[in-house]
Amino acid sequence: MIRLPHSFVASLLVLASAWLQAGPPPAGSGRMLQQLESESWIQQAEALHYLGEHRVELATDAVRSLLNSNTAHPWIRGRALVSLSQIEDKVDPGEFGKWVAHDLVPLRAAAAEVLESHGANSAATWIDILLKDPEPVVKCHAAAAYAQRKGKEAWTVIDPVTASPTPSIARACARALAFTGNEAALARLGRQLADPALVRESLRGISRIQNAALIPLLLDLLPDLEETDLSYGAILTALQNQEWKEMTAGLAAFIKSGDENRVRAGARLITTLTRSPELGPPLREALSKATRTETIEAGLIALGSAAMNPDEHHQFFSKTLKHEESSIRSLSIRCLAHCKDVNHYEVLRESLVDEDFEVIQAALGALKRQPAVNAPQGRLVAYLEAPLSSDNETIRALAYDLLAHAGSEADFRPAMAALEELLTGTDEILRAAAAKALGALAPEDQIGEVVAAQGYLAHWMVIGTFLNDKEHKAFHEIHEPEKEIDFEKSYKATYIWLLEGRSDKPIEREVTWGEGIVDQTDGKLSMSSQLPPPGSFAVGYAVSDIHVDTEREVVLDIDGDDAFRIWLNGEKISEKIAPYQHRKDCLAEDKGLEVKLVAGTNRFIVKSANVDYRWWVRLRLTDTNGIPIPFRRP
Amino acid sequence: MKVRPLRTTTVAALTAASLIATLLPLSRVQAQDEAAPTQTVGVARLTPEAEAAITKGLAYLAKAGVQNPDGSWGGSGNPVAETSVGLMAFMLKGYVPGRGEYGRLMDKAISYLINKGREQRGFMGTPNNHAGMYEHGLAVLALSEAWGQSKNPRLKTGLRRAVDIILRAQNAEGGWRYNPEPRDADLSMTVMHVVALNSAREAGISVPDATIEKAAKYVFSCQDEDSGGFRYQPGGGEPGFARTAAGVMSLIMCGKLRHKSTQRGLAFLKAYPDRKFDKNYPRFHYSHYYAIQAMYQAGESDFQSWYPRIAATIVSKQQQDGSWGGAHGTVYGTGFSILILGVPYRYLPIYQR
Numbered sequence: 012m013i014r015l016p017h018s019f020v021a022s023l024l025v026l027a028s029a030w031l032q033a034g035p036p037p038a039g040s041g042r043m044l045q046q047l048e049s050e051s052w053i054q055q056a057e058a059l060h061y062l063g064e065h066r067v068e069l070a071t072d073a074v075r076s077l078l079n080s081n082t083a084h085p086w087i088r089g090r091a092l093v094s095l096s097q098i099e100d101k102v103d104p105g106e107f108g109k110w111v112a113h114d115l116v117p118l119r120a121a122a123a124e125v126l127e128s129h130g131a132n133s134a135a136t137w138i139d140i141l142l143k144d145p146e147p148v149v150k151c152h153a154a155a156a157y158a159q160r161k162g163k164e165a166w167t168v169i170d171p172v173t174a175s176p177t178p179s180i181a182r183a184c185a186r187a188l189a190f191t192g193n194e195a196a197l198a199r200l201g202r203q204l205a206d207p208a209l210v211r212e213s214l215r216g217i218s219r220i221q222n223a224a225l226i227p228l229l230l231d232l233l234p235d236l237e238e239t240d241l242s243y244g245a246i247l248t249a250l251q252n253q254e255w256k257e258m259t260a261g262l263a264a265f266i267k268s269g270d271e272n273r274v275r276a277g278a279r280l281i282t283t284l285t286r287s288p289e290l291g292p293p294l295r296e297a298l299s300k301a302t303r304t305e306t307i308e309a310g311l312i313a314l315g316s317a318a319m320n321p322d323e324h325h326q327f328f329s330k331t332l333k334h335e336e337s338s339i340r341s342l343s344i345r346c347l348a349h350c351k352d353v354n355h356y357e358v359l360r361e362s363l364v365d366e367d368f369e370v371i372q373a374a375l376g377a378l379k380r381q382p383a384v385n386a387p388q389g390r391l392v393a394y395l396e397a398p399l400s401s402d403n404e405t406i407r408a409l410a411y412d413l414l415a416h417a418g419s420e421a422d423f424r425p426a427m428a429a430l431e432e433l434l435t436g437t438d439e440i441l442r443a444a445a446a447k448a449l450g451a452l453a454p455e456d457q458i459g460e461v462v463a464a465q466g467y468l469a470h471w472m473v474i475g476t477f478l479n480d481k482e483h484k485a486f487h488e489i490h491e492p493e494k495e496i497d498f499e500k501s502y503k504a505t506y507i508w509l510l511e512g513r514s515d516k517p518i519e520r521e522v523t524w525g526e527g528i529v530d531q532t533d534g535k536l537s538m539s540s541q542l543p544p545p546g547s548f549a550v551g552y553a554v555s556d557i558h559v560d561t562e563r564e565v566v567l568d569i570d571g572d573d574a575f576r577i578w579l580n581g582e583k584i585s586e587k588i589a590p591y592q593h594r595k596d597c598l599a600e601d602k603g604l605e606v607k608l609v610a611g612t613n614r615f616i617v618k619s620a621n622v623d624y625r626w627w628v629r630l631r632l633t634d635t636n637g638i639p640i641p642f643r644r645p
Numbered sequence: 646m647k648v649r650p651l652r653t654t655t656v657a658a659l660t661a662a663s664l665i666a667t668l669l670p671l672s673r674v675q676a677q678d679e680a681a682p683t684q685t686v687g688v689a690r691l692t693p694e695a696e697a698a699i700t701k702g703l704a705y706l707a708k709a710g711v712q713n714p715d716g717s718w719g720g721s722g723n724p725v726a727e728t729s730v731g732l733m734a735f736m737l738k739g740y741v742p743g744r745g746e747y748g749r750l751m752d753k754a755i756s757y758l759i760n761k762g763r764e765q766r767g768f769m770g771t772p773n774n775h776a777g778m779y780e781h782g783l784a785v786l787a788l789s790e791a792w793g794q795s796k797n798p799r800l801k802t803g804l805r806r807a808v809d810i811i812l813r814a815q816n817a818e819g820g821w822r823y824n825p826e827p828r829d830a831d832l833s834m835t836v837m838h839v840v841a842l843n844s845a846r847e848a849g850i851s852v853p854d855a856t857i858e859k860a861a862k863y864v865f866s867c868q869d870e871d872s873g874g875f876r877y878q879p880g881g882g883e884p885g886f887a888r889t890a891a892g893v894m895s896l897i898m899c900g901k902l903r904h905k906s907t908q909r910g911l912a913f914l915k916a917y918p919d920r921k922f923d924k925n926y927p928r929f930h931y932s933h934y935y936a937i938q939a940m941y942q943a944g945e946s947d948f949q950s951w952y953p954r955i956a957a958t959i960v961s962k963q964q965q966d967g968s969w970g971g972a973h974g975t976v977y978g979t980g981f982s983i984l985i986l987g988v989p990y991r992y993l994p995i996y997q998r
Binding site: 506508510511514518520530539540543544545546623624625 | 870871872873874883884885886905909912913915916917918919920
């Protein structure tokens with residue numbers, strides 16, 4: 012059994028009763044109520060902040076108790092005072108005077124802080140008292156409360172209080188200056204923000220104040236900051252809290268200044284914060300005069316975003332496509348890839364012969380993202396000539412991939428001519444990639460050509476199925492087609508049906524010879540798809556006749572699933588049975604078999620067996636160097 | 646003289662069709678086998694027993710108390726589905742809404758379906774019902790088949806709204822499922838909507854090619870590579886007879902009759918043990934509704950070897966009062982039995998090659 016602390020249970024009970032009265036409290040309330048009882052002042056402060064921010068009413072008593080506790084740290088008590096005023100959304104005039112006149116500085120400072128938002132008619136009196144407080148921190152908070160009420164009129168009071176800020180009063184000073192908002196106050200706030208010792212606390216102070224006049228001050232801080240700087244995030248938060256239209260206008264003016272640091276900072280801000288399409292034209296205009304790579308890079312990242320209407324900027328992207336830096340060229344391609352109204356095959360033509368592989372890769376990737384109908388049908392192989400013959404294997408593989416994606420049947424012949432060398436080569440990876448691309452282009456009745464070019468036997472006659480069992484008993488029996496190959500004959504055969512409710516009783520049917528087509532470029536003759544279902548517990552035969560002009564020794568590679576026996580011109584040349592594994596591939600292979608072909612017609616007979624799952628067989632003929640030998644159908 | 650289905654969008658053709666209809670005895674507008682059939686599968690092979698069974702079955706559906714006063718058929722479970730099937734059963738034999746012996750009850754059924762859509766912003770299925778989307782698909786199919794025959798002025802608008810719901814509910818994989826939203830998919834629901842969309846498209850409702858191609862892709866993905874049968878979902882479950890019949894039929898509807906996958910599916914159906922013809926075979930009506938249409942579309946020899954066997958089973962299952970029992974009630978069983986038995990009539994556009 013899990014034991015829960017009493018305080019936690021009590022918190023839950025409080026929560027439950029509060030919920031019944033006034034709707035559900037925020038999700039973290041229970042945890043924060045519990046955290047309030049922590050001995051760590053950091054945890055207590057976090058809880059007070061949460062409970063105040065979310066105005067968790069059921070925490071009122073607990074927070075009040077902390078405020079009145081003489082054993083609690085004075086600063087925590089001050090935070091409790093702020094939190095309580097937030098929860099109650101008011102202060103109690105009868106009680107609040109004691110905090111204004113309290114001996115402890117943090118409580119007086121907190122009281123002044125509370126008066127920014129609360130205090131009603133008595134606030135002015137309390138603020139006046141606190142403005143005369145000997146402690147600068149109390150005085151500064153009171154100044155902020157005063158400025159919050161008086162605005163520009165507050166300057167004469169605020170001026171002396173904020174004249175010499177220190178880190179401990181920077182937050183309150185910044186708030187006072189921001190609320191005042193006249194030219195002199197903003198100038199002073201600007202200087203305060205520029206001071207490394209004061210900037211963080213100052214930003215904390217003004218991060219939630221919505222005032223358009225703060226936007227240029229905040230933006231001016233950005234060019235000198237790295238994104239990893241803590242202040243950078245604080246500035247973003249402060250900007251995020253500004254009114255959207257004002258923010259966009261401020262950013263546009265900031266970018267238009269022409270200073271490259273500002274343009275770069277503005278572009279980064281567009282990427283991370285605003286993504287307002289109306290900022291696109293001023294940014295593009297500023298970028299057209301930019302010379303530094305990092306500025307253009309930041310600008311392209313911003314303009315290339317789908318939310319920024321990249322089509323409006325495609326001419327700019329096309330221009331930067333010729334930039335001397337390859338990283339800019341690659342980036343331009345990625346931006347162009349987001350444009351819908353561009354003929355990418357036209358625009359990216361030159362990028363395919365770029366000196367930098369990364370640019371070519373980016374171009375091939377961008378083209379792959381475009382609809383295949385845009386590709387130059389029938390001319391795609393010529394278009395991709397350079398990448399298809401590149402020295403770089405990755406480029407070649409991407410080009411095959413694009414060919415398969417965007418090519419059409421009209422491209423098959425040129426593609427076959429261009430890639431045939433790979434099909435007959437010894438590099439298996441490239442051969443498979445080229446075959447796959449060609450397979451995607453080939454008309455259904457011409458896939459066999461791609462298969463045959465690789466040395467696989469592509470054209471078969473097949474018959475089956477004959478009933479087999481788990482021990483491949485039928486594989487070792489001689490069935491009628493094996494006694495005499497006669498493609499005109501048909502035979503009685505049986506099968507069992509084990510799908511959707513077993514039916515072990517053999518079912519009789521007539522089986523006939525039919526054409527067996529290798530319809531995948533990997534050269535596998537799928538027995539299960541060529542013969543009537545089911546392909547389980549089955550034996551079938553496949554016959555292929557090939558013609559060679561002269562007698563010759565060749566190398567035969569055979570593989571299949573689950574078992575095969577092969578005869579060449581009536582002589583058994585191979586037999587393999589893979590151990591059975593339930594519902595798994597059972598691969599049998601006999602590679603590098605040296606056999607002799609006679610001049611004229613040579614007949615391969617395959618007896619293939621399957622228990623369940625995949626059922627296929629594959630034969631490939633090469634010379635001793637692994638190059639496919641020339642043969643044709645008789 | 647034979648009355649051809651009045652499926653056309655041209656005014657001239659509609660006028661001609663109306664003229665033909667008015668020249669016929671109003672009491673009964675249905676098939677007569679005088680005109681030379683334009684298709685090779687015809688009324689000739691419909692045995693007298695099968696024809697009599699259909700007539701008796703329709704009489705049962707038209708019997709007082711079987712159709713509800715609001716025009717629907719069936720109980721509280723899936724009234725839209727039962728009404729759709731019941732309506733199609735009459736159209737199958739050439740009966741025309743608004744005319745003759747059954748014209749009024751067919752009109753009422755059409756109005757019921759259209760009103761369902763009007764009440765539910767185009768959705769015609771029973772709300773909060775697991776089978777609601779099935780019902781919606783069947784209703785679209787029935788109304789599409791009725792298009793050109795019914796004079797209900799709201800039919801086309803209702804149909805268009807209903808089709809829009811189907812189009813919007815296609816998920817990223819290309820399929821459909823229980824709710825009218827593009828979340829998940831299964832083969833059974835996908836097939837229902839592929840058939841409905843194809844029928845609606847024939848009726849002149851715009852259905853993008855891409856929708857049909859995407860749906861076909863989903864159906865292909867449900868095929869079991871080893872056996873050629875179809876599964877309930879891609880990579881999930883065992884291939885089965887009902888699922889394969891449905892898969893094959895939908896691929897044919899998508900214009901993929903000659904596709905390797907369709908042919909493998911047909912081979913699967915044929916190789917499936919003869920228990921598929923048993924009276925008590927699970928999902929009998931669902932399976933054979935699709936299977937007989939698939940065999941019919943596959944060609945003469947496949948249909949010849951299949952139809953007599955299923956027809957004999959169905960005729961033998963008919964009850965004294967003309968009805969058939971079914972997994973979802975008597976109207977369901979009767980409607981589907983007639984739809985299976987009456988394929989040779991070819992009066993439903995979807996039953997034409």
